[in-house]
Amino acid sequence: MGTYLLTGGNLADGAATQIYIADGVIVEVAPKILHPGAAIATEIKVDGCILLPGFVDLHTHLREPGREDSETIASGSRAAAKGGFTAVSAMANTFPVADTAGVVEQVYRLGQATGLCDVFPIGAVTQGLAGKQLAELGAMADSVARVRVFSDDGECVFDPMVMRRALEYVKQFGGVIAQHAQEPRLTQGAQMNEGIISSRLGLKGWPAVAEEAIIARDVLLADHVQSRVHICHLTTAGGVDIVRWAKARGIAVTAEVTPHHLLLTDERAISYDPVFKVNPPLRTHSDVMALREGLADGTIDIVATDHAPHPAESKECEWQAASFGMIGLETAFSIVQATMVDTSLMSWSDLADRMSNAPARIAGYADHGQPLDAGSSAHLTVINPTASWRVDRDLVASRSRNTPFHGMELPGRIVATFFRGEPTVLNGALVRTVEGV
Amino acid sequence: MRHLLSIADLSYVDALSILDTAQEMARVSDAPVKKLPTLRGRTIVNLFLEDSTRTRISFEAAAKRLSADVINFSAKGSSVSKGESLKDTAQTLQAMGADAVIIRHPASGAAQWLADSAWMSGSVINAGDGTHEHPTQALLDAFTIRKHLSANSGDLRGLSVAIVGDILHSRVARSNVLLLSMLGAQVIIVAPPTLLPVGVESWPAQVSYDFDSVLPLVDAVMMLRVQQERMSDYFFPTPREYSHYFGLNRDRLGFMKKTAIVMHPGPMNRGLEITAECADSARSVIVEQVTNGVSVRMAVLYLLLAGSPTSPGVAI
Amino acid sequence: MSIAMSAVDISRALTRISHEILERNNGCESIVLLGIPTRGAHLAQRIGANIATIEGREIPVGTLDITLHRDDLRMRPPRALMSTMIPVDGIQGRDLILIDDVLFSGRTIRAALDALGEIGRPRSVQLAVLVDRGHRELPIRADYVGKNLPTSRQQSVKVHVTEIDGVDEVLIESQGDL
Ligand SMILES: [Zn+2]
Numbered sequence: 001m002g003t004y005l006l007t008g009g010n011l012a013d014g015a016a017t018q019i020y021i022a023d024g025v026i027v028e029v030a031p032k033i034l035h036p037g038a039a040i041a042t043e044i045k046v047d048g049c050i051l052l053p054g055f056v057d058l059h060t061h062l063r064e065p066g067r068e069d070s071e072t073i074a075s076g077s078r079a080a081a082k083g084g085f086t087a088v089s090a091m092a093n094t095f096p097v098a099d100t101a102g103v104v105e106q107v108y109r110l111g112q113a114t115g116l117c118d119v120f121p122i123g124a125v126t127q128g129l130a131g132k133q134l135a136e137l138g139a140m141a142d143s144v145a146r147v148r149v150f151s152d153d154g155e156c157v158f159d160p161m162v163m164r165r166a167l168e169y170v171k172q173f174g175g176v177i178a179q180h181a182q183e184p185r186l187t188q189g190a191q192m193n194e195g196i197i198s199s200r201l202g203l204k205g206w207p208a209v210a211e212e213a214i215i216a217r218d219v220l221l222a223d224h225v226q227s228r229v230h231i232c233h234l235t236t237a238g239g240v241d242i243v244r245w246a247k248a249r250g251i252a253v254t255a256e257v258t259p260h261h262l263l264l265t266d267e268r269a270i271s272y273d274p275v276f277k278v279n280p281p282l283r284t285h286s287d288v289m290a291l292r293e294g295l296a297d298g299t300i301d302i303v304a305t306d307h308a309p310h311p312a313e314s315k316e317c318e319w320q321a322a323s324f325g326m327i328g329l330e331t332a333f334s335i336v337q338a339t340m341v342d343t344s345l346m347s348w349s350d351l352a353d354r355m356s357n358a359p360a361r362i363a364g365y366a367d368h369g370q371p372l373d374a375g376s377s378a379h380l381t382v383i384n385p386t387a388s389w390r391v392d393r394d395l396v397a398s399r400s401r402n403t404p405f406h407g408m409e410l411p412g413r414i415v416a417t418f419f420r421g422e423p424t425v426l427n428g429a430l431v432r433t434v435e436g437v
Numbered sequence: 438m439r440h441l442l443s444i445a446d447l448s449y450v451d452a453l454s455i456l457d458t459a460q461e462m463a464r465v466s467d468a469p470v471k472k473l474p475t476l477r478g479r480t481i482v483n484l485f486l487e488d489s490t491r492t493r494i495s496f497e498a499a500a501k502r503l504s505a506d507v508i509n510f511s512a513k514g515s516s517v518s519k520g521e522s523l524k525d526t527a528q529t530l531q532a533m534g535a536d537a538v539i540i541r542h543p544a545s546g547a548a549q550w551l552a553d554s555a556w557m558s559g560s561v562i563n564a565g566d567g568t569h570e571h572p573t574q575a576l577l578d579a580f581t582i583r584k585h586l587s588a589n590s591g592d593l594r595g596l597s598v599a600i601v602g603d604i605l606h607s608r609v610a611r612s613n614v615l616l617l618s619m620l621g622a623q624v625i626i627v628a629p630p631t632l633l634p635v636g637v638e639s640w641p642a643q644v645s646y647d648f649d650s651v652l653p654l655v656d657a658v659m660m661l662r663v664q665q666e667r668m669s670d671y672f673f674p675t676p677r678e679y680s681h682y683f684g685l686n687r688d689r690l691g692f693m694k695k696t697a698i699v700m701h702p703g704p705m706n707r708g709l710e711i712t713a714e715c716a717d718s719a720r721s722v723i724v725e726q727v728t729n730g731v732s733v734r735m736a737v738l739y740l741l742l743a744g745s746p747t748s749p750g751v752a753i
Numbered sequence: 754m755s756i757a758m759s760a761v762d763i764s765r766a767l768t769r770i771s772h773e774i775l776e777r778n779n780g781c782e783s784i785v786l787l788g789i790p791t792r793g794a795h796l797a798q799r800i801g802a803n804i805a806t807i808e809g810r811e812i813p814v815g816t817l818d819i820t821l822h823r824d825d826l827r828m829r830p831p832r833a834l835m836s837t838m839i840p841v842d843g844i845q846g847r848d849l850i851l852i853d854d855v856l857f858s859g860r861t862i863r864a865a866l867d868a869l870g871e872i873g874r875p876r877s878v879q880l881a882v883l884v885d886r887g888h889r890e891l892p893i894r895a896d897y898v899g900k901n902l903p904t905s906r907q908q909s910v911k912v913h914v915t916e917i918d919g920v921d922e923v924l925i926e927s928q929g930d931l
Contacts, residue, residue, distance in 0.1 A: 191545075199636030200445070202545040202569030202611060207635070271553075272546030316524055320544035320567065454833060461818065461834040470871035475821045503821075739821070744831030 001421060005038045008047035009382060011372065012348040019051060021378040024421035028374055044426070046382050049415050050348055053356040054086025054117075054379030055333065056368045058149065058178070058256060059232060059304035061325070062088070062119065064110065065103070066095025070400045071309035073107065076329070077116035078397040079307070081424035083329040084381035084414040086117050087360065087368045088307075092124040093154040099124035099135035101143040108145035116424045120365060123147040125166045125177060129155045134166060141173040148364045151178035153232055154279075156214060158184050163218060167227035176254075176362065178230040181214035181239070182280065191320060193266040193281045201269060203319065206281045208236040215239050219246035219253045230362060231255040233306050235280045237290030244299040254362050256304035257291050259335035260326055260404055264288075268404070274315045274322030275404050278308070295354060296345040302359040305332045309400030327398045331391060333383060334410035341385070342411055348385075356381075378421035387413040397430065440552045440561040441737055443570040444615040452619060453592060456580050458736035459729070460589065465502060466732055475743055476505035482530050485511040485541045485564070486523075491703060492564050492574075495727070496539050499734035505742070508535070523547070527556040535559045537742055545569035545608075560741045568606050574702050575612035577733040579620055581726050582657050585698050594621030599651050600642075601627040601683060602661030602710050603672075605634050609702045610661060614642045625651050629683065631672045632663075648683055652692040659700040660685050660711045676709055685711045690718060698722045757902055757910070758923035763883065766899030767796065770881050771803035773897050778848050781808045783876065785847045787817040789865055790835035793853040795916045796883055800852060813840030817851070817872075822864035839872055849875035850897075854912040856882040859893035884923055886910050 003022040011017050011029075020028040020038045028035045057080065063071040071079075073090070080088045090107050092098035098107060104121035111119020123140035127133045129152045140147040150170060157163045157179060166177050187210045192198050194205025215231055219242065222229040234240060234255045246253045260278065265285050268276035276282060294300040308325025315322050328335075336355065340346040346354070360369025370376035388411050393401040417425040424431055438451065447455075465473055481500045485493050493509070500507045510526070523542075530538055537560040540548050545567030552561040565571040583589060586596055598617050604610045604626050617624050618641035625643045626633065637644060645651050652658070663679060673679045680686075685699065693699075699711075699721045707713045716723055758766070778784050781804055788797025794816040801814035818835035826832075851865055862880060869878065881897035886904045904910060904925060911924040 194635045196636035196639040199634035199639065200611070202567055202608060204568075205635055272549050273553075313524075318523060318542065318544040318547040318550050320546075321523075458834050461837065464837055465821075465871065468871045469873065472871065473821045474867065475826065739834075740831045743821075743826045745827055745829055 003037055003041035004418070004421070004423070005033060005041040005043045006046050006051065006382070007043055008045050009049045009051045011051055012352045017051065019372065019380070021418065021421050024378055026372060026374055026376045026378050029372055044416065044423075046415060048386065049382045049384045051372060052348070052352045052381045052383060053369055053372060054381050054417065054419065055084045055355045056359040056363070056365060057085050057088040057305050057307070057329065057332070058302060058359045058363055059153070059258075059306045060088040060090055060329065061093070061306070061308045062090045062107070063094065063309055065106065070311045071398060073110040073119055074114045075397065075399045076307070076309070077111065077114045077119065078430055079327070079329040081116045081417050081419065082397045082414060082430060083331070084333050084383065084417050085329060086379035086381070086417065086419045087365055088117055088119055088329070089149060089363060090119050090121045091153045092122050092151060093129055097124050097128050098122070099127050099129070101136065101139040104140050104145040104147050105143050117419050118365070118368065120363065121145045121147055122153070122178065123150045125150045125152045125157050126162060131155060131158055131162060134162070134169065137166070137169055137175065138173070141175060148173070148175045149178055149230070150175055151180065151232065153178065153180040156180050156182040156184060160217060160221065164221050164225060167222055167229060168225045171227050174364065176228040176230050178232050179214065179218050180232050181211045181218070183210040183213050186210035186213070190281075191277070192269045193283045195266065195284060197266045197269055201272070203269065208238055208283065208287070211236055211280055212238040212242060215242050219243070219251050222253060223249065223251040226252075228252040228254070233258050233261065233280055233304065234291065234294070234300055235261050235283050235287060237287045240290045240294035240299055244294065247299065254301040255299070256302045257295055257300045258304060258306045259328055259332045262288065262291055262295070262339040263335050264404060269319070272319050274317065274319050275326070275402055275406070277319055277322050277324055278326050279324035292339055292343070292345055295340060296350070301354070301362065303332065303336055303354050304359065305329050307398075309398050310402050311400060315402050325402065326404050327396065327400055327402055329398065330396055331403060331405050331410065333414060334389070334412045335405070337385065337412035338410060378418050380416075380418040381414060382416040384413045384415050385411070389413055439741065441572055441741060442549045442552055442561065442563045444572045444575055444612045444619070445570070447572070447616070447619070449592075449619055452576070452579070452616060455576055455733065455736050455740065456583060458740060459576070459580050459733040462735040462739070463729070463732040465735070466728065471502050472504060473502060474504050475739060476500070476503040479505045479536045479742055480534055481505045481507050481738070482535045482538045483507060483509045483511070484526065484530070484538050485509070487541050487543045487565070489541050489565065491727070492541060495730045496564060496734050498731045499738055502731070502735055503738055505738065508533070523551070524554070524556055527551055527554060531557045531559070537562060537738070539564045541565045543567055562737060562741065565608055567608065569608050570612045571608040572612050573730070573734055573737060574609050575616040576737070577726060577730040578613055578659065578700060578702070579616050580729050580733050581700065581722055582617075582622070582698070584729070585722060586656050586696070592620040593617060596657070597623040597625065597655040598657045598659060599625045599627050599655040600659045600661065601648060601685070603632045603663045603667065604628045604637065604661070605632045606667075607661050613659065614640050618642060625655065627651050627683065629673055632667070649689065649692060652689055653694065655697060656694060657698050657700055658685060658693065659702075661702070662704065662706055663710045665706070665709070680709055684709065685715045687712065687714050690715055690720065693720070700726060702726070754924055754926045756922055757925050758884070758900055760921035763899070763921045763923065766883060767799050768803055770897045770899060771800050771807065774800070774850055774879075774881065775804060775807065777879075777896070781810065781812050783848045784812060784850060785840055785844050785875070786812065786814045786850050786852060787844075788814070789851065789853040789861065790816050790818050791917065792912050792914050795914045796854060797852040800881070813842060815840045817865055817868055819861060819864040819868045822867040824860060824864065843873050844869070844875045845873040847875045848877045848879065850879045850881055852881045854883050855910050856880070856885045856895050857888055859889045859891035862893050863891055883912060884910055
């Protein structure tokens, strides 16, 4: 294992610092490293850059097993590393569904074999995501993958009794249910946010209430059974209000917002370009503002990408026939900087919390989201806040090109990513390639 | 303009130019020889991925009167066709040298998507896309209203038009609200709240739930088709109740202005949104709408296809 | 730019053409005038009025737009259509006089003859023009000419009529004229 000396950077609070890394661990953090080993370490100059704990994504679709044409654990790991992530959470809606210990162990092992970031599988709540029978949550929790987050994402755990039981059951191993809040009857055939734009475009509306009704129900259920619920991809101002209310009542709810919902609105659908088709849908400007406010004040705990790769043919078609979803690992940080930091809504420390500390804490990834202190595992992201770049879908590390940010000029570059003390990204480029990608 | 995708893309001047051109085209339809050489050598494809014999043959008649070659391409009874096949179709049509594609598709935005795609270079004419727009239907409706109520010239200022029925699912309503209001008419939408889209308050139209109070105010009543299937989705309790409050019948005909006309884009559900008596009454211009449809579509084809493909169009 | 015909010249020419039409057709019993928009339509109105004055009775006058029959549509942006107004009794079996402002390549008249085909079958078709500037590209000639005006291809001939332009005159413009 290598030893590295990062010089010229600053911590999130602005303090100038050097960091000495050896054997996968942060050995010393100081304005001037004194450790004798530093003298022979590889020096990496990161002048003007900010050193942050490695990002942790709680909502990633890696598509393997089953849809390797759109993404693999290897290609998704590369995209994650490029985006500054050192841990991602692989959603369960694969083929087969990650609803058994066997599948989650396979995903976990493939992640370890790739070795660019930790890939923590999320287990399905119900068998086959069908919403009827609980999956073997205990077996997945006990597996080598040590699953703690369970989600039927893509589908809502709609049956209130099933949801109640799931919330209760995961208490025994400190698990959490991550709910994809979507009332199915109110969203049959829905294509985009229901409002002025949908009325003009003739696309079937997806009302905010379909999301908010489930959030309201589930925070009440979590309260009742004294368990933890995590709300995936919050998109509406009303949803923020409900979570804020629940937290004020002391309910154990956490919530995430995606980068795309922090930036884009339903007006994008006017182009009928399916790259803007996503579940839950892009909402209105006032929703976007409420989400930013909620993320800034801590009502929304974390940013999660909902990275959802799709092959070209799923997006090269009319809106109604297209798949829902956008890729987001490689653009997440820049979007959060643009919408939250450059707007002075959040500090760099807040960003580190929302993208690293808090998601690791919610999911129980003990090795991640640690403060950059001596003794912590060396998961680091080095960002240059003053650089900017243009998103090019032809240059992404992901196997899929469905980024809604193509052509946009974004602030902030990932300069380097360190995973377990080794660089996966240096000078903005992947350090090593992975076979089969 | 190269395409006709939605009324929202048209300017006031464009719209009037189409109506004025259609008026000249109507003369051809009255002539003993209904054939013009104007589009000789041009290939027009009728790409109908949703059943609509009426619209298809109207476009076909229009294209043939202008001497274009017409190819009919239809996928009968297809639900939303898989996207890749529309891409393949577009590439096929391009390879065949189609100068224009008239597309009817069950997905909203399909026409725009085809026009924006790089797979086809010809003109795209929207013949109805999902629940979005049906611009030529609105143009023929405006043409018909103008002919009867505005001395066949100018715009529709000073006129009021009621559009009644399933606004939510109606591409005809969306196009008509935009076009008629742009031409200066006052538009009143009449429907039960279940059949109005959320966001309708942003439309350039008034909304009423009370058909009877609207009837004496308007110069034209446009009845929309209501599908019986809507009942199973709880849009209204029973067809009988729907007819009772929102159907056009003999009594309601009596509330209308003496000069007011009755319109319907067809096909009608006689007995549901309109009684046979109303549909066949002297005030009904429903059959004439069909005739005008050919003239309006000839005008659109002429303005999109007759000129040079490279020089900027003057009219539309 | 030079004036090829003044208002007086034009008036005199139209009067002469009116007389020639009557003479050749043995009166006005059978004739129908169709002007080609836009300026030909106004010239037709004037000739119609002349004949009405001479004969003491109205004769049918209409307009014939030939845009849809042009063979150069694809070379220009789409054109707005002009009005076609066929007199109520039609043209069947009549002696039809087409009236245009300038006769040049002959293509407009070819298009007009095609356009007539969809309307009916006159007994004869005759052509009256205010100016014949030569350079025919088709075997077409005028039966009544206000003035023969030798021009080069580079020149352009502009007919102005009071109804549209506020003045009656025929101008010749050479390239480079402003
Ligand atoms: Zn989801």
